[in-house]
Structures are given as C-alpha cells and as structure tokens.
Amino acid sequence: MITDIESATPALCRLQLGSELRQLRQAAGLNGRQVVRKLLWSSSKLTRLETGDNASAEPSDVIALCEIYGASKEKRAVLQGYAAVTKTRRDWWQSAAYRPVIPPGFKAYLGLEATANVVQNYASEFVPGLLQTEAYVRVIYDHAHHGLTEGELDSLVDVRMTRQEALLREKSPLRLTAIINEAVLHRAVGGSTVMRDQLSHIADMASRPNVRVQVLPFSLGLHPGMNGPFVVLQFSDRTALRPIVYLENLSDAWVCRREGDVERYEEAFTDLQAMAPGPHESLKLIKEAVKEH
Template sequence: MITDIESATPALCRLQLGSELRQLRQAAGLNGRQVVRKLLWSSSKLTRLETGDNASVEPSDVIALCQIYGATAEQRAVLEGYAAVTKTRRDWWQSAEYRPVIRPGFKAYLGLEATASAFQTYASEFVPGLLQTEAYVRAIYANGHQALSAEEVDSLVTVRMTRQEALLRTESPLKLTAIINEAVLRRAVGGPKVIRGQLGHIVDVVTARPNVRVQVVPFKLGLHPAMSGPFVVLRFSDRAVPRHIVYLENLAGAWVYRKEGDVERYVEAFADLQALAPGPHESLNLIKKAVKEH
C-alpha cells in the first residue's frame, strides 16, 4: 500500500492499484473470466487494469470491482484514491511533447521503470540507456534506420536524459546493475570523441553513485548465458506483485514479459552472467583502458 497517495506518481498508483485488485480477486476466489462475465467487460480490460497498463483508471470501474470482491470500505477508499491520481495527473512521458515519438510498448515500459526499485540489464551492442550521454544518444538516432526530424530527435534525447533522473533521486534512487559486452567498449558510436566521452561518463557515474554497478563481459570469456541478446530485468519492492518483469526490444517493437517461467529464465541468466564476468573494479579498469585506446 502507498502511504502517501498525494505525492505518488500516476505510474506507481496504476501498478499498486492493479496489484491490490488482483489480490482482492484471488482472495474472493474468482478468476478473470468470471469477473468479466459479471461486468460485461472484455478480458483485455481486466488484464490492463491488473497489470497497470492503462493510462488512467475510471473510479467507477474500481467501485464495480470492489463490490464484486467484497472489499471493505477502507480498501475501497484507498483504491479509489489510486484511480483518482491516474485521472487527475499525468506522467511526464504522456505529455503532448513526447507522445508522438514514444511507441506504445515503450510507453508501458516507462511506467514500470519509473516504479521499479532495481534495474538489471545486459547490453550487447549499445551502452544502457540510463548511462548514455546526450552526444551518444544523438549519434544513435542520427544513424538509425528510421528517418527522424530534428524535432523528433530532440524529443527522444530529452526522454532518454529525463529517464536518468531516477538514478539521482534523493529518496530511494533506482539501483542499476549493468553488464555490458566488450563490443560496446570497442564500437566507436559517434566517432572517437563521442565514445571517449561516453565511456568516461560511465566511469564517473560508477565512481560517484553507489547505486550504480557496471561489469564488462570480455571477449575472452567465450560463450555466456546472454548470447541470445540484450534484456532488462525490472525488480520491484517486496510488496509488489509481480516482483520481477522482463523487457525486450528490437527493430520490430518492444515487449514486457510477466509470466513467472519466462521471467525466471532471464533472472537466472543475469545471475549467472554476473558471477562469470569480472568484478566491478576490474571492469572499471577495462573501461578506462578502452577510453585510452579510442
């Protein structure tokens, strides 16, 4: 339960609302099919509510579910409060400025990232977004497969830079653990000057922020558990349901995985990779060496 709804973000309220509604449904001994049949809803509507994927939640929908689930007056008041926040406030990425350049799948991911307590990522080709410099981001979009206007590039750069503020929060900053392939250090994205600045930035952030940890997977390690490609594991607080979510992205789109079996495979792969890769100190030396080589 959120202790201070007044200061909570819409993304956090959506996630918490979905979690508590799911728990109430399960406590009432109902499955999703029974609920949507009673309310004449589509099954996707209930799924979106329980996973926090809606941009906003109608209080009337919450009231209807609370009646079916037999929620107490106190539970109903709290859940209606969550819904009210989603109706009266907007997350920064939902503004008109960013809406045209953020794909639906990525928009859903941003809501999860904003509420996560820890972020674990394996990066095979690019520096993880939360550690990228503005020059590096611009170089990526300038050479992308999709023709973008200068205004669209500016908006995408702002989105990337704004996301990084999660690492700097004074209260409960996001805990970032990044494992990057050695190819990321070698690939001169944007040219020597840009990549030197980018790698130097990683060194600075890791040195200054105890909530950021970076490891490098050197080529000499050979085969490793993440050879299939990059991924992100988002971890949530002990009270959140589910505890972990996986995000995958490629040229065709972006996907969020919540199924326990699918998620567990990525959680295990990241843990194995963390154990195989050189530790943070040795990895930092590899990054510093790459800076000099560029």
C-alpha cells in the same frame, strides 16, 4: 500498499492498483473470463487494468470490480484513491511533447522503470540507456528513425536524458547494475570523440554508490546472455509488485511477467554477474577502451 497516496506517482498508483485488483480477483476465486462476462467488458480491458498499462484508471471501473470481489470498505477507498491519482496527475512522459514520439510498448516500460527501485540490465550491443550520453543517444536515434524532424529527435533525446535523473535523485536513487558486453566498448558509435566521452561517462557513473558496472569480456566465451539484451526490474517490498522483465527487438518491445520466465532471466543475470570481472577490473577494461578510441 502505498502509505502516502498523495505523494505517489501515477505510474506507481497504476501498478499498485492492478496488483491489488488481481489479488482480490484471485482471493474471490474468479478467473478473468468470469469477471468480464459479468461486466460485459473485453478481456483486454481487465488485463490492462491488472497490469497497469492504461494511462489512467476509471474510478467507476474500480468500484464495479470491488463490488464483484466483495472488497472491504477500507480496501475500496484505497483503490479508488489510486484511481483518482491516475486521473488527476500525469507522469512526465505523458506530456504533449513526448506522447507522439514514444511507442506504446516503451511507455509501459517507462512506468515500470519509474516505479522500480532496482534495475538489472544486460547490454549486448548498446550502452545501457541509463548510462548513455546525449551525443551517443542522438547518433542512435538519428540512425534508427529516418524521417524524424529535428523537434521529434530532440524529444526522443530528452526522454532518455530525463530517465537518467532517477540515478541522481537525492532520495532513494534508483539502483542500477549494468553488465556490458565487451563489444559495446569497441563499437565506434558516432566516432572517436563520442565514444571517448561515452566511456568516460560510464566510468564516472560507476563511481556512484547506486551504480555498479561490469564488463563481460570476449575471453569468457559462451554465456547466459547470448540470446540478447534484457532488463530485470525489481520493486520495493512496500509495493508488493513482483519482478518484471523488459525485452525489445528491431520491431517491438514488450514486458514479460510470467513468473517462470522472469526467474530464468533473474538466474541468467546472476550467472552473468558471477562470470564477469568485478567493478574494479571492469573499470580497467573501460579505461583501456577509452585509449583505443
């Protein structure tokens, strides 16, 4: 439970609201189908509420669910407080400047990343987003999104740069562990100058106490990340939110919440950490790649 709702972000309130509503439904012995029949809702509406995927939550919907679940007066007040925050405040990525250029699947991820206290990222082709330089980001987006106006490209770059502020905040900075495939170091994205600056930036960020970077060398051969990149997000104990996995490909992006699947990715990341050289040896590989470029 959030102890200070007034200072909580809308993203955190949405996720916490969804988690507690799901727990209430399960405690009442009800499945989703039974609930939506009672309220004449679509099943997707309840799912979006329980996963925190809506931009905001209607207090009247929360009241209706609390009535069905037999929630206590105190619990109802707390959940209505969460809903009120989502209605009266907006996360930074919901601004008019960013909304048009951010796909729905990535908006869901931004809310999760903004709420997480630990991010574990295995990157196989690109530098992890939280460690990318502005020049590197611009080259990637310019290549991937043909037909963008200069303003739209600027907005996408701004989104990436704003996300990185979580690593630099004074109070409870986001903790990042990034495992980078060696191929990422040698792939010349944007040319030599862009790559030298990019790799030097990774080295600089890796000196921060909340950032750990490991490089997975070619010489290790087969490894648990060969099916592609992934991100595991973990949350503070005070939120009671379970770890979540984020995946993306050329045409889509999605969040995986199924407990068994999440555990597989957590185990894969743990294995990758054990296989890869530690931060000190990895830093040597990064510096060698800087010279190569």
